[in-house]
Amino acid sequence: MTTNLEPVQTFKILIIGDSGVGKSSLMTRFVHGVFHAPYNATIGVDFQIAIVNSGEFKCRLQIWDTAGQERFRSITNSYYRGADGIIIVYDVTDSETFVHLKDRFLEIQQFCDSDVPKILVGNKDDDNNQQNKSVLSDDAREFAEKHNLLFFEISVKNSKNVAEVFNAIARLALKRRLEQSGSMPSNIDVKRIQKNKSVDNSANRKCCNT
Template identity: 45%
Template sequence: MFIYIYIYIIGPSKMALDFAATYKVLVLGDSNVGKTCIVHRYCDERYYDTYISTIGIDFKQKIINLDGTPIKLQIWDTAGQERFRTLTTAYYRGAMGILLMYDVTSLESFNHLSYWLRNIQENASPDVVKVLAGNKCDATTQRAVYKERGEKLADNFDMAFFEVSCKENINIEEAFLTLARKIREQRNRRASLFDSSQKREGSEVDLSKSKLQETGEAWRCAC
């Protein structure tokens, strides 16, 4: 069996822009919940109403303006089909953020989130940022999962939550921007902890040097 990885890169004029950081983002969820659709809607600003199953991994890049700072998002669209899951788990490593999706018209896709959350826990970084998105919120007459259930699950797992619609372009940008902001906050916290640790280590070294100097001077005086 051959597995293909398709890589899409947005136009050269956009790629020429400088950016302050690169955030790796995975889009996860069952097959047919709209993962590919949301990536195309966000990166290309287009909606495709035909369904094409992702084979392996697809990849797109988008440079965004995050509160005045240019950030490059690497968005990895993963296949939801079981036969590709061994491949896609390899891409969890290094992921800073995960957009976890279900289909509000499919109770099965919502119930299967427990599998994806367990997979994230086993394969991704412990501090990876997660956002939960319930797609197809425009299909009101076909709804099988009410908003309150999505909110409760997101709250239990410390995730931001959005109901989105690729077709009507509802909350797509908001979901990705929230994910990017939370990644930035996580990076800033990590950098702050590292700086504090370095300062403490430096202080301890200086203190030990001072004590050694005093000990040496006392020894010389005793002689």
């Protein structure tokens, strides 16, 4: 592939969602490979960096963990500008965090370009939480399809699908940049993203039927 892009690309990735859904834990689990619970609420924003390889490119992810509390909304809204990807998190055991996703999308529509890639993530999909699960996988999947989102159910506690989420958002952000630069994204494994999505959805359906 011929491209005028540098082999190291930097992307601004936002993690958004209500307070308590596990945004900080998600970032820390991916960047440092550890899990801390309970986690203190983020004040304003937190920021960490991770490297993801995608084809011939190294994707340098600037991961921004935004506060979920309403009183910080005016601060965190400014961080939407210039975002290259957004990870939208809800808690599968708390239906209110899923209901509030519509408010998050209003913010995204107001402050972000429409083509910024977005991934929907249901956290706390732990084995011991199945009986407490209040957001059905089918409902979340329907929401994701309506808004043209990739969808993952994850467990930050046991690391289920955590790396897959960040690998997917990196590939999507890189694909968008290559398209904007006029380069053909032939080495970006978009089919693999779709395959992973299908596998995850199949697993989710099995989960819901148990």
